[in-house]
Amino acid sequence: MKKPDLELRLLFIMVPMMFVVAALVFVPAWTLEYWQGWLFLASLFIPMICVMFYMLKHERKLLEKRINPMERREPQAWIQTVNTVLFLAAMIIAGLDRRFGWSNIPVNGVIISDILMLAGYYMFIKTMLYNEYASRTIEIQKGQKLISTGPYAMVRHPMYTAGIFFYMFIPLVLGSTWALIPVLLFPVTLALRIIDEEKALIKGLKGYKQYMKKVRYRLVPLVW
Secondary structure (H helix, E strand, O other), X not given: OOOOOHHHHHHHXXXXXXXXXXXXHHHXXXXXXXXXXXXXXXXXXXXXXXXXXXXXXXXXXXXXXXXXXXXXXXXXXXXXXXXXXXXXHHHHHHHHXXXXXXXXXXXXXXXXXXXXXXXXXXXXXXXXXXXXXOOOOOOOOOOOOXXXXXXXXXXXXXXXXXXXXXXXXXXXXXXXXXXXXHHOOHHHHHHHHHHHHHHHHHXXXXXXXXXXXXXOOOOOOOOO
């Protein structure tokens, strides 16, 4: 059976996603008078939609890879499931925090956190556009070449570095310190993802062992 057009597939993904995320934020809060929630939704989906339209015009093949189905590697599928649960938990806790007033983050703290979250998202997009093989799933693609310049000259997995930076500030944008608890586990799950991913890259991507010797750090220079 022929796949639907890419635009139609994106529509079927984006519209439910917006409703689900909005529900996760506002239902636990039990109010629409939650300006941090509206700020988060705007900061998440407006750039996402803009990038989506840009990629539809200029990077269709890369966009196709980014909406690939779930992971086929069992360890990665488990990690992906855990990350989804952590994200859902952070949204729900933030909403409950708003409802019951557990946290008191000042307006300036929320705004600064939002700027930093967007900076992480910008780094993620820039890195993704730099690497034409940036699939959503762990796979060695036909004709794939090793990328070792640009952000990949600093750390081996700059997209994950940017992703951690992005996710760590979401709870603060939502005005919640308690929602940081599940998010703080993201670096751990991503580290496990990277360890398993590098096994596949060593086995299937020519030159990756030499690249590992040249670029020693996976996520953060001088740390790991």
